[in-house]
Amino acid sequence: MTTETSSQLTSLFSNSTLNRIERMRLNPLRRLTNRSRGEHLAGKGGSSTDFADYRDYATGDDMRYVDWNIFARLRRPYIKQFLHEEELHVVIMVDASSSMLFDDKLLKARQLAAAFGIMGLLNVERVSVYGFHQREGKPWMLPPGTGRTRIRALLQFLEKLEGGGDVPVEQAIETMLRFHRGRGIAILLSDFLTFANLTRSMNLLFSSGLEVWGLQILGDSEISPNLEGDLRFVDSETGETLDITNAGELLSLYHEHRVWQEETLHQQCRSRNGRFTSINSSMTLENVLFDVLCRQGWVLR
Amino acid sequence: MNWPGFSFLFGAWYFLALIPLVVLYFLKLKRPRLEIPSLALWQSVVNDQRVNSPFQKFRRNLLLLLQLILLCLVILALMQPFISVGPETAEYLPVLIDCSASMSSLVEGSDKTRLDLAKERIEDLRGNGKIALFAFATAGRRLTDFTDDKQILSRALQKVQTTHRASKLDEVLRMVDAVGRTLPVHRVVVITDGNLKEQVDFELPFKLEVQRVDEGGDNLGITEMNARRSGPDSWDVFVRVAGSTSEPVNGELTLTQDGKVVGREPVAASADDSERIVFSVDSIESSLIQATLKSSGFDSLELDNTVWLNLPKTRPLRVRASSDLYSWQHALNVLPELDLDSGEQPSAPEYDLIVSDSEDLAGAAAPVIVYNGVLPEELQDLITVSDVDVDDTPVQIVDWVSTALLLRHVRLRDVQIGQKARFAEGADAQDLEERGFEILVHGAEGPLMLQRRRGLETEYYFLFHTDRSTLPYRVAFPILVTNVIESAMQQASLSEVVAASTGVLPALSVTPDREYVIQGPNGETDKVRSTVNGLLTGVQADVVGKYDITDAGELVASVGTGLLSPLETSLRSVVELQFAELNVTTNESQIIDTDRHLWWTLALLAFIFLLVEWWYFQRMKTGIVA
Numbered sequence: 046m047t048t049e050t051s052s053q054l055t056s057l058f059s060n061s062t063l064n065r066i067e068r069m070r071l072n073p074l075r076r077l078t079n080r081s082r083g084e085h086l087a088g089k090g091g092s093s094t095d096f097a098d099y100r101d102y103a104t105g106d107d108m109r110y111v112d113w114n115i116f117a118r119l120r121r122p123y124i125k126q127f128l129h130e131e132e133l134h135v136v137i138m139v140d141a142s143s144s145m146l147f148d149d150k151l152l153k154a155r156q157l158a159a160a161f162g163i164m165g166l167l168n169v170e171r172v173s174v175y176g177f178h179q180r181e182g183k184p185w186m187l188p189p190g191t192g193r194t195r196i197r198a199l200l201q202f203l204e205k206l207e208g209g210g211d212v213p214v215e216q217a218i219e220t221m222l223r224f225h226r227g228r229g230i231a232i233l234l235s236d237f238l239t240f241a242n243l244t245r246s247m248n249l250l251f252s253s254g255l256e257v258w259g260l261q262i263l264g265d266s267e268i269s270p271n272l273e274g275d276l277r278f279v280d281s282e283t284g285e286t287l288d289i290t291n292a293g294e295l296l297s298l299y300h301e302h303r304v305w306q307e308e309t310l311h312q313q314c315r316s317r318n319g320r321f322t323s324i325n326s327s328m329t330l331e332n333v334l335f336d337v338l339c340r341q342g343w344v345l346r
Numbered sequence: 347m348n349w350p351g352f353s354f355l356f357g358a359w360y361f362l363a364l365i366p367l368v369v370l371y372f373l374k375l376k377r378p379r380l381e382i383p384s385l386a387l388w389q390s391v392v393n394d395q396r397v398n399s400p401f402q403k404f405r406r407n408l409l410l411l412l413q414l415i416l417l418c419l420v421i422l423a424l425m426q427p428f429i430s431v432g433p434e435t436a437e438y439l440p441v442l443i444d445c446s447a448s449m450s451s452l453v454e455g456s457d458k459t460r461l462d463l464a465k466e467r468i469e470d471l472r473g474n475g476k477i478a479l480f481a482f483a484t485a486g487r488r489l490t491d492f493t494d495d496k497q498i499l500s501r502a503l504q505k506v507q508t509t510h511r512a513s514k515l516d517e518v519l520r521m522v523d524a525v526g527r528t529l530p531v532h533r534v535v536v537i538t539d540g541n542l543k544e545q546v547d548f549e550l551p552f553k554l555e556v557q558r559v560d561e562g563g564d565n566l567g568i569t570e571m572n573a574r575r576s577g578p579d580s581w582d583v584f585v586r587v588a589g590s591t592s593e594p595v596n597g598e599l600t601l602t603q604d605g606k607v608v609g610r611e612p613v614a615a616s617a618d619d620s621e622r623i624v625f626s627v628d629s630i631e632s633s634l635i636q637a638t639l640k641s642s643g644f645d646s647l648e649l650d651n652t653v654w655l656n657l658p659k660t661r662p663l664r665v666r667a668s669s670d671l672y673s674w675q676h677a678l679n680v681l682p683e684l685d686l687d688s689g690e691q692p693s694a695p696e697y698d699l700i701v702s703d704s705e706d707l708a709g710a711a712a713p714v715i716v717y718n719g720v721l722p723e724e725l726q727d728l729i730t731v732s733d734v735d736v737d738d739t740p741v742q743i744v745d746w747v748s749t750a751l752l753l754r755h756v757r758l759r760d761v762q763i764g765q766k767a768r769f770a771e772g773a774d775a776q777d778l779e780e781r782g783f784e785i786l787v788h789g790a791e792g793p794l795m796l797q798r799r800r801g802l803e804t805e806y807y808f809l810f811h812t813d814r815s816t817l818p819y820r821v822a823f824p825i826l827v828t829n830v831i832e833s834a835m836q837q838a839s840l841s842e843v844v845a846a847s848t849g850v851l852p853a854l855s856v857t858p859d860r861e862y863v864i865q866g867p868n869g870e871t872d873k874v875r876s877t878v879n880g881l882l883t884g885v886q887a888d889v890v891g892k893y894d895i896t897d898a899g900e901l902v903a904s905v906g907t908g909l910l911s912p913l914e915t916s917l918r919s920v921v922e923l924q925f926a927e928l929n930v931t932t933n934e935s936q937i938i939d940t941d942r943h944l945w946w947t948l949a950l951l952a953f954i955f956l957l958v959e960w961w962y963f964q965r966m967k968t969g970i971v972a
Binding site for chain 2: 143144145146147150236238239240264266267272274275276277278279280281282283285286287288289290291295298299302303306
C-alpha cells in the first residue's frame with residue numbers, strides 16, 4: 046500500500062485519473078487568447094499549419110509564405126495565410142478560506158484545480174494558480190507558466206495549499222486581478238458563500254478578458270442541512286453569530302435561497318460568456334471530471 | 347353586552363409573573379452553538395420578509411407564546427371570571443337565607459343539608475350590583491352590608507349555620523324594609539326550603555322572589571310533648587310524633603326519667619297522620635323526662651328527635667281566700683288536692699292562688715290572684731262602681747270572652763248583679779288596654795271583669811262583688827272556681843306542664859337576685875342574674891338540648907329544650923306565600939339567575955395549551971439531529 050502510494054505522482058488523485066486528465070482539454074466558450082503564440086487558432090496571419098486564405102503580396106512580407114505554385118501559374122505573388130495560434134491563459138483561483146474546510150470542499154477544490162491546471166499545461170496554455178485565504182497580504186500564487194514541466198510545480202503548490210482565513214470571494218477576485226495579466230479563462234473554485242454581490246467582480250473578470258468559469262463546491266451540510274430547534278450559528282470565517290429559532294422550520298426557505306444564489310451565479314457567469322455549475326463535495330473527482338463537467342462541456346475528452 | 351367580571355380581581359397581580367417568565371425564557375434559552383462555513387445564506391434567510399412576518403415571528407417563539415398563553419389562562423382562571431346574566435345586576439339586592447331547623451335536614455343519598463344546597467346556589471350569585479346577606483329563622487339577622495366584594499360575601503356565607511328554631515319570614519322582611527328606606531331595594535331574593543308559614547303578616551313594598559332548594563329526605567320527629575297530672579303521684583306524658591312522608595314511617599319512641607328508661611313504644615307517622623303516645627310516669631319529686639325518637643329508616647332531621655320535659659314536684663295547691671268570701675271558700679273546699687287558707691291574715695307569704703276582696707293582700711303573693719269587688723287603683727279615673735238603685739236600669743251583661751281560661755264553659759247571661767261599673771265620661775275600652783287591662787266581661791255601661799298580666803302573674807278583677815250578684819247561685823260559679831283552680835295549677839305547673847321549645851328557657855323560680863351559670867348542650871356557658879322576685883328569665887336557648895343551671899357549681903335545675911315545631915318536622919314546602927295584599931309563589935325550578943363562570947373554560951383551555959406545548963416540545967428535538 047505504501048509502495049503504491051509512494052509511486053503516485055500526486056496525493057490529490059491517482060495516476061490513472063491523472064492519465065485520463067492528461068487526455069482532456071479545457072473547452073472555452075470564446076477565444077479569449079493572448080497574442081503570444083500558442084495552441085489556439087486565433088485567425089488569419091498565423092503561423093500554424095492550418096491554411097486560412099490568400100492575399101496579395103505586399104512589400105515586406107515574408108517571402109517564405111509566397112505560394113510559388115500560384116506565382117508560377119499566374120506570375121503574380123500571393124501570400125499564403127495560415128491560422129494564427131494564440132496562447133490561452135488559464136487562471137485557477139482556489140478559495141482556501143475557512144469555509145472551504147468543511148466537508149472536504151477544499152480538497153475537492155485542490156483536486157479540480159490540479160486537474161484543470163494539468164489540462165491547461167498539457168495544452169500549452171499559460172496556467173497560473175491563486176490560493177486565497179487571508180484578507181490581508183498576498184495570496185498564495187503559482188506564477189503563470191506553461192509546458193509539461195510545470196505540472197510538478199503545480200501539483201506541489203496545490204498539495205501544500207492549506208485552508209483557513211476569512212477572505213471573501215469578491216475580494217479574492219480583485220486581489221487576483223492586481224497580479225494577473227492576460228486573457229483566458231478564470232476558473233473560480235469556491236463555495237461562493239459571501240455576503241456581497243458578485244456582479245462587480247464578474248464584471249472585472251470579464252473586462253479583463255477572462256472567461257469566468259464558476260465552480261461552486263458545497264458540502265452536504267450546506268446542500269441538505271439537517272437542523273432542528275434553536276441554534277446559534279457561528280461563522281467559521283468571521284466568528285460572527287446568528288441565532289436561529291426553530292431551524293427546521295426555516296430549511297425550506299434556506300433551500301430556496303441556496304437555489305436562488307446558484308441561479309444568480311449561473312446567470313452572472315452565463316451573461317459574461319462563462320460557465321457555472323455547482324457540485325457536491327461528496328462527489329468523486331472522477332464523477333465530476335469525467336461525467337458532470339464533460340456533459341456540461343467544460344472539458345473535452 | 348355584559349363584560350366579564352372577576353371574583354378575585356387581586357389575582358391580576360399574578361400577571362407580573364409574565365415578566366420573570368419572559369426573562370427566564372431568554373436567559374434559560376441556551377442555544378447550541380453550531381459552526382457553519384458561512385452565515386451568508388442563513389443571514390439572507392433570516393432577512394427574508396417571510397421569516398420576519400408576524401406569523402413567522404409567532405412560529406419562531408411558539409414555545410414562549412404557548413407558555414405565555416398558558417400562564418395567562420391559568421391566571422385568568424385564578425381570577426375567577428364570570429359573565430353576569432339576568433337581572434341580579436340590580437344595584438341593591440338583599441338575599442335572605444333561611445337558617446331554620448328544617449334547613450339542616452339532610453338530602454337523602456347525600457351528606458349535604460338543605461342549607462349546603464342553598465349556599466352552593468348563593469355562591470354562584472354574582473353580579474355587578476351590591477348584595478347584602480340576611481339570615482333568618484324566627485328572627486332575622488343581617489350578615490353583611492350591601493357590598494360587591496365577593497370575598498366578604500363568601501366569608502359571611504361560610505359562617506351561616508342553621509339554628510334550631512322555626513322559620514318566620516315576617517321579621518327579616520321588616521328588617522329589609524327598613525334597609526330599603528335608605529337604599530333603592532326593588533327586589534329581594536329568599537333562599538329557603540319553603541318550610542314557611544303560608545300567612546305572612548307583611549305588606550310587600552318590593553318584589554319578592556322565593557327560591558326553594560331541593561326537598562329534604564324522609565323525616566320523623568317529635569312535635570309536641572306535655573304532661574298532665576293523672577293522680578297525686580303520677581303524670582300522663584303525651585308525646586306527639588309526626589312525619590314528613592305521605593306513607594307512615596316507623597320508629598321507636600323511648601321515654602327516660604332522669605336517665606332511666608320508663609317507656610318504649612313503636613310509632614308510625616306520616617305527614618297527614620301524626621301519632622300521639624301516652625306514657626304514665628310516677629313522679630313525686632321533680633324529674634327530667636326525655637323523649638327520644640329513633641326512625642327505622644332514613645331520618646332527615648336529627649334535631650326533632652329529642653325533647654325534654656320537667657315534671658315538677660307534686661304538692662297540693664296553696665290557696666288563700668279572704669275570710670269574708672264564704673261563697674268562694676265553700677266552692678274551693680269541695681275541690682281535692684287543695685290547701686285552703688281562709689284565715690284573717692295570710693299564714694304564708696306565697697300561695698298559688700289568692701282570692702281577695704281587697705286590693706291589699708297583706709304581704710301575700712301568688713301567680714294567680716282573683717280580686718272580688720275591687721276596682722284597681724289605676725282605673726279609678728276611668729271607671730266608677732256603684733250600687734244599683736231600684737230606679738236604675740239593671741246591670742246587663744252584654745258579652746264575655748268565652749275563650750278566656752277563667753270563663754271557659756261559664757254562662758253569665760242570666761246573672762243578676764247588684765253593682766254597676768260605668769266608664770267615666772270620655773273613657774273607653776282602649777284606655778283600659780293602654781293601662782294593661784283586658785276586659786273579660788262587658789256590661790252595658792262598662793266592664794264587669796278585667797284581666798291583667800304582670801310577668802308570670804295573672805290578676806283577675808271582678809269589678810262587682812260576687813256576693814252582690816246571683817253568680818254564686820248559678821252553675822257557672824263552681825265552673826268558674828274550677829277554672830280559677832285550673833289556671834292556678836297550670837301557673838304552678840301542678841296540673842300540666844309543656845315541654846319547652848328552643849328560644850328562651852321557661853322562667854324558673856330560684857333565689858332572688860343571685861347570679862346563676864347556665865351551661866348549654868354544647869358546653870357554652872352564660873351568666874344570668876335572677877330577678878328580685880326570684881325568677882330566672884330571659885335565658886337564651888337557641889340549641890336543642892339540656893341546659894344545666896348551677897349556683898356556685900351546684901346544680902340547681904336542668905331544663906331541656908326541643909324543636910317542637912310541626913312545621914319544621916313536616917319539612918313541607920309551601921307553594922304560595924300569602925301576604926297582606928298579594929300572594930307570592932315559591933318556585934323550585936326557578937333558580938337564581940347565576941353568573942356564568944368561566945374559570946373552568948379557561949382551565950380547560952390552559953390544559954389544552956399544555957398538551958399542545960408538550961406535543962410541540964416533544965416533536966421539536968432541540969439541537970442537531972444526527
